[in-house]
Amino acid sequence: MNIAVCVKQIPDQSVPGRLDPGTHNLVRDGKLILDDSDSYGVEMALQLVDRAGGGEVTLISMAPNSELSGLRTALAMGASKAVLVSDPSLAGSDALTTAKVLAAAIRRNPFDLVMAATESTDGYTGTVPVQIAELLDIPSVSFAKKVEIENGVLKVQRQTESGYDEVECPLPALVSVTAGVVEPRYPSFKGIMAAKSKPVDVLDVAGLGTGPLTSGQEIVSVRDAEERASGTVVIDEGEGYQQVVEFLESLKII
Amino acid sequence: MSLSKIWVFVEPSESGVSSTSLELISAASSIAPLVEAFGYGVGPEVSQTLGDHGATKLIAATGLDGVLAGTAVASVMAKRIAGDAPDAIFFAATPEGRDAAARLSAKLDLPVCTNVVNLLQDGADLVSEHAVFGGAVIVSAKFTSAGPGIYVIRAKSFTAEPKGGAAAAFEEVNVGDIGSAGKAKIVQSHVEARSGPKLDEAPVVVSGGRGLGQQESYQMIEELAKLLNGAPGASRAIVDAGWVPYSYQVGQTGKTVKPSVYIACGISGATQHMVGMKGAKNIIAINKDADAPIFTIADLGIVGDVHKILPKLIEAIKSKG
Numbered sequence: 001m002n003i004a005v006c007v008k009q010i011p012d013q014s015v016p017g018r019l020d021p022g023t024h025n026l027v028r029d030g031k032l033i034l035d036d037s038d039s040y041g042v043e044m045a046l047q048l049v050d051r052a053g054g055g056e057v058t059l060i061s062m063a064p065n066s067e068l069s070g071l072r073t074a075l076a077m078g079a080s081k082a083v084l085v086s087d088p089s090l091a092g093s094d095a096l097t098t099a100k101v102l103a104a105a106i107r108r109n110p111f112d113l114v115m116a117a118t119e120s121t122d123g124y125t126g127t128v129p130v131q132i133a134e135l136l137d138i139p140s141v142s143f144a145k146k147v148e149i150e151n152g153v154l155k156v157q158r159q160t161e162s163g164y165d166e167v168e169c170p171l172p173a174l175v176s177v178t179a180g181v182v183e184p185r186y187p188s189f190k191g192i193m194a195a196k197s198k199p200v201d202v203l204d205v206a207g208l209g210t211g212p213l214t215s216g217q218e219i220v221s222v223r224d225a226e227e228r229a230s231g232t233v234v235i236d237e238g239e240g241y242q243q244v245v246e247f248l249e250s251l252k253i254i
Numbered sequence: 255m256s257l258s259k260i261w262v263f264v265e266p267s268e269s270g271v272s273s274t275s276l277e278l279i280s281a282a283s284s285i286a287p288l289v290e291a292f293g294y295g296v297g298p299e300v301s302q303t304l305g306d307h308g309a310t311k312l313i314a315a316t317g318l319d320g321v322l323a324g325t326a327v328a329s330v331m332a333k334r335i336a337g338d339a340p341d342a343i344f345f346a347a348t349p350e351g352r353d354a355a356a357r358l359s360a361k362l363d364l365p366v367c368t369n370v371v372n373l374l375q376d377g378a379d380l381v382s383e384h385a386v387f388g389g390a391v392i393v394s395a396k397f398t399s400a401g402p403g404i405y406v407i408r409a410k411s412f413t414a415e416p417k418g419g420a421a422a423a424f425e426e427v428n429v430g431d432i433g434s435a436g437k438a439k440i441v442q443s444h445v446e447a448r449s450g451p452k453l454d455e456a457p458v459v460v461s462g463g464r465g466l467g468q469q470e471s472y473q474m475i476e477e478l479a480k481l482l483n484g485a486p487g488a489s490r491a492i493v494d495a496g497w498v499p500y501s502y503q504v505g506q507t508g509k510t511v512k513p514s515v516y517i518a519c520g521i522s523g524a525t526q527h528m529v530g531m532k533g534a535k536n537i538i539a540i541n542k543d544a545d546a547p548i549f550t551i552a553d554l555g556i557v558g559d560v561h562k563i564l565p566k567l568i569e570a571i572k573s574k575g
Binding site for chain 2: 017024094095096099121125126127128130131132133134135137141143145158162164165167168169170173178215216218219221223224230231232233234235236240241244245251
C-alpha cells in the first residue's frame with residue numbers, strides 16, 4: 001500500500017496573516033509549519049499502511065521557497081519520504097495550478113491512494129484535492145470522516161449536509177479527509193532524529209515537466225472588511241446572565 | 255462582452271430545491287438575462303419555484319446510479335458546455351458544489367474562484383469578492399483567461415427573491431458512463447435526525463465550543479436553543495471531538511448562518527468559526543477568556559464560566575414562562 005499525502009506548509013496561524021501590498025500574495029516569510037489539517041491525512045495514511053502490512057507514505061508538497069520544517073514534522077510522524085516542488089514562480093498560484101503541480105509530483109512515484117485535507121487552513125479554496133483526482137483520472141471521495149481499505153476496496157464514510165453516506169471505490173483513488181478523523185500522533189524523539197536523514201526530493205517547475213503554468217485570475221484590489229462595532233463586554237460576577245436576559249428582551253426574543 | 259447566460263448548480267432539499275440554490279439563481283438573474291438551473295435530485299416539481307426566481311430552464315442530471323452527485327453533474331456539464339455556451343457557472347460552497355466545480359475546472363482547464371461572498375459588474379467584467387482571514391479582509395478578483403468563469407459562492411451571500419417568472423422548462427440528461435471518476439459509489443445514505451428549526455434558517459442560533467469542557471455540557475446548549483425556538487450549533491473543535499455531528503457545525507467548513515441572534519458559548523472565535531456567523535444581526539458571546547477574539551465582534555460579551563452562567567440563564571428564561 002503506497003499512499004501519497006498532499007501536505008501544505010503554512011505560516012504559523014497564531015500570528016495574524018497579511019497580504020503583500022504589492023503582489024497581494026499571502027506573506028510567507030516567517031517560519032512555515034505543517035498545516036494542522038494535514039496532520040490528520042498523514043496519521044490516517046500511516047495507519048492504513050500499517051494495517052496493509054507494508055508500503056510507504058510519500059509526502060507531496062509545493063512552496064515558493066525551499067522551506068522544509070513543516071515536511072520534517074510529517075516525516076518525524078513516520079512518513080518515508082517527501083517530494084517538494086519549490087519554485088519562486090509558484091508564489092500566488094491559483095487552485096488549478098496548484099493541483100497541476102501536485103498531480104505531476106504524485107505521478108513520480110507509484111501510488112494506490114492519494115490523501116489530502118478537505119481544505120487548507122490558510123487558503124481554503126477546498127477544490128485542489130478533487131482537481132488533482134480529475135487530472136490523475138481517478139475517482140475521488142471528498143469530506144471523508146472515516147476511511148478503511150478492505151480487499152483493495154476503499155470504504156469511506158462521507159459527510160453530507162444532512163448526515164453521511166457510505167461510499168465504496170476501487171483503488172487507485174483520492175480521499176480528502178476532514179479534521180478530527182483520527183488523532184494525529186506526536187513525533188517521538190526517535191522520529192525527529194530519523195526525519196533529518198529521510199529523503200526529500202526537491203524539484204523546480206522545469207524539473208516537473210508540466211509545461212508552462214499560468215494562473216487564470218488576478219487580484220484587483222484588497223480592502224479591510226467593515227468591522228462590526230464591538231459592543232459591551234462585562235465580567236460575570238454572578239449576575240452576568242441578567243444582562244443576556246435583558247438583551248434578549250430588548251430584541252423581543254423572550 | 256457582458257454576460258448573457260449563467261448556469262447555476264442546483265441541489266435538492268427536503269422542501270424541493272435548496273435555499274442556497276435559489277439565492278444563486280436570484281444573484282445570477284440580476285447579472286445576466288438568461289439563467290439556467292443545472293442540477294440533480296430535482297424534477298418538474300421545482301420548475302415553478304426556479305422560474306419565480308429567474309431561471310428559464312432546469313437541466314437535471316438523472317441516472318446517477320450511486321455516483322457522487324457533484325462528480326456526475328460536472329461530467330454532464332462538460333459535455334454540454336460548448337453547445338450551450340454559458341458565460342459563467344455558479345456553484346454553492348457545499349460538498350457537492352465544490353466537487354462539481356473542481357472536476358469541471360480540471361476537465362476544461364478553467365480556473366475557479368472560491369469563497370465568493372459578492373459579485374459586482376465592472377463594465378464587461380464580473381468582479382468577485384472573497385472573504386479571507388475569517389472575513390477581516392475582502393479580496394476582489396477577476397478571471398483573466400477566456401472561457402466561462404467558475405464561481406464557488408458561500409451560502410447567504412445573496413438573498414433569494416421571487417420575481418414571479420414563468421415555470422422553468424424541464425430537460426433531463428442521463429449521466430451515463432463517466433469513466434473512472436464514476437467508480438466511487440454511494441452504497442448507503444444515513445440521515446442524522448435533528449429536531450427543531452434548521453440551523454441555517456433558524457432566527458436564533460445557540461452554539462457551543464470547546465469551553466464547554468465535556469460532551470455532557472452540550473445539553474445546556476440544546477436546552478437553551480429549544481427555549482428560544484432556535485437551533486443548536488457547534489464550533490469545529492467539538493465536531494472534531496465527536497460530541498455532535500457535522501451537521502451542527504457553523505463556520506468555514508460547516509454552515510453559514512445569519513440569524514437575528516447568535517449566542518456563542520465557550521467559543522473563542524477562531525477565523526474558521528467567525529466566517530460562518532459574523533453576519534448575524536446580534537451576537538452574544540459567553541467565554542471565560544477576556545481576550546478571546548469572539549468579543550471583538552460581540553454586541554454583548556460576558557466574560558465568565560459557561561457552566562455557571564448558562565444554568566442561571568436557562569432558569570431565568572424558564573421562569574418568564
